[in-house]
Amino acid sequence: MNANRNEVAELPPYRALVVVDVKNFSGEKGRDHDWITRQIPVILEHALVRCGLGELRRQVCFEGTTGDGYFLGFEPKHLPFLLNPFLSELQAELEYQNAVNPVSDRQKLRMRVSLTVGPMTDSGQNGISDGSGDTRIEAHRMIDAKPVRDMLARSNDTTCVAAIISRRVYEDAVVSGYAVDAPDLYVPVPVEVKTYRGTAYLRVPKPSGDLLSRGFTPPGPPEADSWDRGEHAGPAESGGPSRAVKQRFTKSTVGIGNVQGNVGTAINGDNVTMHTGSGDQFNAPLGDGVNLLGANRGRIRHQVNKGGDEGDGR
Structure with a gap:
């Protein structure tokens, strides 16, 4: 149903959205950017196959590249599987790729992942505007947030995946028990990027380095006393x-x-x-x-x- 922007319109269908972003993409040589961009969806597909969800790759509602990342839209019923076991298997797949097919000797492929769920446009044709909506904006704001960036900055190459999920994903898939993930595996953090403000939840399948010694939210500088x-x-x-x-x-x-x-x-x-x-x-x-x-x-x-x-x- 098409409607004038000043008229009441139907709510778009709810979709689960996965967005991934490669750490320090710009730090790689320009000649390697094309290879990394093409490799990202291959890695995502292999991770789905690892957790027995290869068929899910063919049920994607919409998808596309962001250059240094990729996004995939799914029906929301698949959301629990995108948390467990997908995040852990994506970690395993990146470990494998870094061992047998490294992009460079200087650094390993490591990814930030954001997951949201909500109303997004979907024509069924994977059109250029499919996936539009506030939920899509939320996913991209979260993946750029400092808390999830810190997860990779404060860990070593052992940690290949740092995920951040929206409050709705946490409540609908984790707290509800559908993902069979303990809620205390997710750490709440405030997110402030541009005009976006909200609470999100961090999940790191394989923490290392400072994440083990100080936790996901290290203490800040001491408050000034009198x-x-x-x-x-x-x-x-x-x-x-x-x-x-x-x-x-x-x-x-x-x-x-x-x-x-x-x-x-x-x-x-x-x-x-x-x-x-x-x-x-x-x-x-x-x-x-x-x-x-x-x-x-x-x-x-x-x-x-x-x-x-x-x-x-x-």
Whole structure:
């Protein structure tokens, strides 16, 4: 049924969509790009044959190349099989191809995979516009997302497949039990690419490297506490630049070499020895706000000792 774009229209049929992308395609020699592009659908077909789904390759609703990748549209009833066993068998097929038919000595073929399900146009003729719709956009945004890129960047060549699936795929095929995959094999991650925002799920059939030691979502940089934000830093004196030297230690030694400028700030905790060189020193327990003033004045003129050692520590 054709309709004007301003009129109500029928919802396109639901399709399951697989999109794959080769890692670092542009890093290969230009002369190899043609071979890799032609090899991708062959690898996908072999992976389907490996898991007993060779017939499924002939039931594709629409397909096409993206240059460094490929997409396949299926009826949604096949979605569970595209998770299990397809992802694991794609890993096995890439391992085999890398061993017997490597693209180069410099790197192995490794792929990112995204899976979505939803309404997409399908004329039944594998037309140029088949597979269009928001679901298709979601698949391509997910495969470009940083979380799934990190899976291959933080692993070694043992890991050939890193997959990311939409929330709908996770709920319809994994949580429901149809894929017979444990839900805790999938790690939820936020996805933000261009205008797309959503939650997706990572699946890596064969993790390696940093993925084993730190997991799929490594801890980020530590949050700045009040000391890092400078809430206890002393005010700068006028007449020149200042520099704050901030440390937070317990029962250790803090050494400060040269502090350039009119004012420096040093913060140390209880039972800490501070070696400051020449200049004014004020020692106090953490929390009182400690100022190290007047670098290069030749001697320590004033000292308040509440938690540090007696003397200038030299």
